Every structure is written in structure tokens, then in C-alpha cells.
Amino acid sequence: MTNRARRAPRQAEAERNDRALLDAARAVLAVDGAHASVAAIAARAGVGIGSLYRRYRTKEELFQRLCEIALDEYLQAAEEGLAQLDPWAGLAHYVTTAIELGAGSLAPIAGTIEVTEGMAEKNRRSDEAVEALVERAHAAGVLRRDVTAVDIALLIEQLAKSPLLEQLARQGRTDLTEAARNARERINAIALDGLRATAGRPLPGHPPGYELFSQRWAPPAGG
Amino acid sequence: MTNRARRAPRQAEAERNDRALLDAARAVLAVDGAHASVAAIAARAGVGIGSLYRRYRTKEELFQRLCEIALDEYLQAAEEGLAQLDPWAGLAHYVTTAIELGAGSLAPIAGTIEVTEGMAEKNRRSDEAVEALVERAHAAGVLRRDVTAVDIALLIEQLAKSPLLEQLARQGRTDLTEAARNARERINAIALDGLRATAGRPLPGHPPGYELFSQRWAPPAGG
DNA sequence: TTCAACCGGAGCGATTCACTCCGTTATTTG
DNA sequence: CAAATAACGGAGTGAATCGCTCCGGTTGAA
Numbered sequence: 001m002t003n004r005a006r007r008a009p010r011q012a013e014a015e016r017n018d019r020a021l022l023d024a025a026r027a028v029l030a031v032d033g034a035h036a037s038v039a040a041i042a043a044r045a046g047v048g049i050g051s052l053y054r055r056y057r058t059k060e061e062l063f064q065r066l067c068e069i070a071l072d073e074y075l076q077a078a079e080e081g082l083a084q085l086d087p088w089a090g091l092a093h094y095v096t097t098a099i100e101l102g103a104g105s106l107a108p109i110a111g112t113i114e115v116t117e118g119m120a121e122k123n124r125r126s127d128e129a130v131e132a133l134v135e136r137a138h139a140a141g142v143l144r145r146d147v148t149a150v151d152i153a154l155l156i157e158q159l160a161k162s163p164l165l166e167q168l169a170r171q172g173r174t175d176l177t178e179a180a181r182n183a184r185e186r187i188n189a190i191a192l193d194g195l196r197a198t199a200g201r202p203l204p205g206h207p208p209g210y211e212l213f214s215q216r217w218a219p220p221a222g223g
Numbered sequence: 224m225t226n227r228a229r230r231a232p233r234q235a236e237a238e239r240n241d242r243a244l245l246d247a248a249r250a251v252l253a254v255d256g257a258h259a260s261v262a263a264i265a266a267r268a269g270v271g272i273g274s275l276y277r278r279y280r281t282k283e284e285l286f287q288r289l290c291e292i293a294l295d296e297y298l299q300a301a302e303e304g305l306a307q308l309d310p311w312a313g314l315a316h317y318v319t320t321a322i323e324l325g326a327g328s329l330a331p332i333a334g335t336i337e338v339t340e341g342m343a344e345k346n347r348r349s350d351e352a353v354e355a356l357v358e359r360a361h362a363a364g365v366l367r368r369d370v371t372a373v374d375i376a377l378l379i380e381q382l383a384k385s386p387l388l389e390q391l392a393r394q395g396r397t398d399l400t401e402a403a404r405n406a407r408e409r410i411n412a413i414a415l416d417g418l419r420a421t422a423g424r425p426l427p428g429h430p431p432g433y434e435l436f437s438q439r440w441a442p443p444a445g446g
Numbered sequence: 447t448t449c450a451a452c453c454g455g456a457g458c459g460a461t462t463c464a465c466t467c468c469g470t471t472a473t474t475t476g
Numbered sequence: 477c478a479a480a481t482a483a484c485g486g487a488g489t490g491a492a493t494c495g496c497t498c499c500g501g502t503t504g505a506a
Contacts, residue, residue, distance in 0.1 A: 231474090232471095232472060232473040232474055232475095234473090235473095236472085236473095260463065260464080261464065262464090272464090272466095276464090276465065281464080282465090
């Protein structure tokens, strides 16, 4: 009956659109946060809503894909850090890269989507790599002893969101984004210096447990 | 014509409700962020929506009142800091208090409401007090020299929002809020230590200008 | 030239929002 | 105790926005 299937006539365009959608989703999430709408994402990508929904059956599916990509990049950053010879430089590389990554995509949607097995797996491997980074830095005496891997993970999450950049984007003040990015780097540097072994009095309270950090993947209320 | 007007029959209840509304608004803003709805605020206060709208003509009016109260507290924290003899302790007092204040109320609505003259005035006085705190700390040699008052203001804004606490509240995991608060204090302490004169390499880039920070009061896009 | 695959976006139902309107309740006064 | 009235609560309203569907138009390999 059906003739031998033809090849897709506009397949190249489809692939370009897929990349554009993922990039646009990151950009819109960075600005609009958790309220990012599919319409805004499609518009930013220069693509119709229909095309978005041909590739991803639901909004959640798109966000899950985005999450997996971001987790890959987290893991890669941690491994890059381990590959560096200097323990402090390695840790600093991971922290700064993770902050930049989380700001763009992961932070706003963490906890709003269902966790896939692939995400959990990548998360586990990433945690192990960070733990190794921290142990190595401790052993070298460059990281203050009262700081744990969970402290660092929470610090990254705290610094990932950028309220100032979000607001500037909302106001359309693109002329100031460069200055805001500079300011953000300075703040990140301050926080990093607070992690050095030479800096500071003992931290208050007790080291936080892992259960606290892993909550960021848990689904919202009615569970 | 009209007899001499009677006194309000339920005036005491009205005053209690006003306080409850302001407290509830803070609590809801801390959890729901910018999407906090008047219905949620009224419910949290144990008050009907009608009662809220008898006291404040619009949602914005309520938020403006909240902002003015918060700005008073900012200013008070800065003056308390100046009153302390130890320059570092004074600065640390202001920073930690401001973070706590911003987290609860101001940060989510900054930039979404019109700025009243009273707000601008309080903001100006507060800025001056912080500038004095920073100068004193610089003079005493306890604050790293490459940090400016704007850096500190932006650091406070960055640390004010608490994504972890927000998410835990959204999940109803009230059992973990104590642990989260402990973790937050540790992170704040790390950042504070990063400000000490003893800690760290020179900061990257150049000192941010005031125009960047003052943007947080600017209204959204269509201006 | 043909036609399957891909495109874009108007439109749908559901949801949520800020806000209004009005019957009810509670306290003060005589 | 009874009358008067300010403050009460929340169902209801219209507008806005959301995720998603559906379908007529467009493209380009065969």
C-alpha cells in the first residue's frame, strides 16, 4: 500500500529548531524563572508552538530534557576540576562553573518535574565527583576544615539564582547586563575566598546532612 | 440630621487584623515569592479578603506599606551596627540582619511597585549609614580593601533569597526548616568571612557603580 | 510535479488572579 | 435589652494567562 517512505523533506530545519528550542528555554528560564511559559520559549526560539509540541509531548518533557543536559554539564565540570593538578583551582573551577550553569537552567525548575532514572544516575555520579574534589582540597589543606560537600552544594544553589540579572532583563536594561555580570563575578569570588583555609572563624551550627540537599529534587507538596 | 457618630463597634478586631495582615504578607512572600496572591495572604492572616481590601485599596498599596516597614528596619539595623564599638562586629550585624530582613519581605517585591517619596528617603539614609559602616571597617583594616559598599549591598541581595527554604515550604516539609536555617547561617558566615581583610586574592573586574544597585527599585519594562 | 513531513499560530477549556458586592456578625450606646 | 452601625467574610465577576490541540499552509526531496 504505502510506498516506501520518503525521507523527511525539512529534516535539517527540524534539527536546527530543536537546538534553538533548548537554547531559548535556558534563556527564558534565566529571565522568567519558574513561570516561564511555552509560548515565551517558542517565541524566543523563533519557532511556532506547534513545532515545540511535535518534539516534546509536554512542557515537563522539555524541562526534563533540559535537566539532563544541565546535569551532564555539572558532571563534566566536576571531572574537569578533578583533572586539574591544583586542588584549590580544581574546586574553584567546579564551583564557578556550577554557579553559571545553575543560574541558566536548572535552579528554576528543580523540584517541579518528575525525576527520571537518568537524572538520578547523573546526580549520583556528580555528587561522588564533588565529594572527591572536597576531600582532595581538605587533604591539601587549602579548604577550611569545617566546610562539607553539602555546604558547598548549598552555597552553589544559593549563588546560582541571580535576582539582579533577572530584574534587569525584565526591565529590558540590556545595557547593564555586562556590569551586572561583573558584579556577580565579584560576589562569587568573595564567597570562594570565604571557603579558603586561611579565612574565617569556625562556622556556626553543625554540618548539614545530605537529606537537605537532595530535597531539591523532590516533587512539590501533594506527594 | 445624622446623630453624633457612634464609635466603631469592632475597632479592636480591626487593629489586630491589620497586624495579622502585615505579618501574613511577610510569611507568604517568603514562601511564594513574587506570585503571592492576596487570597493567600488573607487566608494566612485568618481574615477575609474583604477585610484586606477595606484597609488597603489595592495589592500594591499593601506591598508599599510592607516596603516602608522593611526599609525602616534596614535603617535601624545599620544604625545599630554603627552603635557597636567593634567595626567588624558592626558591619557583620548589619549584613546578617539585612539578609534576614530581605529574605522575608523586600526582595520578592522590589521592582514591582511604585516607589514612594518616603521609601526613597529611607533608602537614601540607609545607604549613607552603610557607607559609613564600610568606611569605618576599611579604616580599621578589618574589611578587605577591594570591596565597596555596592559590593556588599549586592551580596546581601544575593543571599537574601532562600531558594531552599522556599522549596521546603512549598513541599510542606516543615520538619526540615530548622536544618535549612542552620545551613543558611553557615553559608552567610562563609560569605562574611570572604569579606575579611585577611581572606582572599584581589577581586576580578572593577568596582560596580551605584546605578547598578539602585536599579532594584526601578519599575518593570514598559517605562 | 507530487506529497509526506514539518511549519506556525488561532483557538479551546481550565485555571488563577485582583477586586467587588452584599448578607451576616459583633460591639457599643441608650 | 434593643437598636444602630462599623467591620466582617467569602461567593461571584471579568480579565488575563496557561498548557495544549488542531488544521490550513509551506517546503523540498523524490
